[in-house]
Amino acid sequence: MEPTEFSNNWENFIKMLLHRLDIPTKEDLTNIHKRLDKLEQLIYQDHPSSRQKNKGRTPRKKSASSIVLSIIGNHPEGTNFKTIKAATGFDDKKLRNIIFRLDKIKKIQRVSRGIYKII
Template sequence: MEPTEFSNNWENFIKMLLRQLDIPTKEDIANIHKRLDKLEQFIYQNHPSTKQKQKNKSRTPRKKSASSIVLNIIDNHPEGTDFKTIKAATGFNDKKLRNIIFRLDKTDKIERISRGIYKRI
């Protein structure tokens, strides 16, 4: 038996096995990719691009960050405000509020006047 004859039988066996088990071949996958590319091109030709849609939409205002909310409350009290006032105005839980105040203090946006009293720099 020649090597080409053996390899030819082996390839036929593999192809038959793939067909019987319904396993896609590389060719099948390549054909699916081509069809998907054609479908995508068709969709993009019939619909405006997403960039154009974004330009046409009116921008919704961004939600303020928690840090900026706390900073605005502290700004409203030039003489300084306490932790309870900030908590009541924001509704944030203790841990979140303490972390925000810690970050604002470390970035030198506020200063601690005394224990629990904060003022904008």
């Protein structure tokens, strides 16, 4: 028996086994990947109808941080915690967390205890 005959028989045996056990081949997987790529392109493709839907939307609300930042910005010399709380209506904990984050990312500066201004 020649080596090529043996290898052909072996390949045929493997193909038959894969087929009977319903195991996908490399070619099958490649075809599936190609089809998935096409589907992803269709999903992420920009449709003109989706643009028209977005035009009718109302603008998004400002975030709590941007509201606090704008109130602090209205007072160039700085403003205190009470004024910010009265203007926003936020509870103490929420307001303290917002002020802490804004200070941490260097959007505002703590002038003295309870007094903040925009950098």
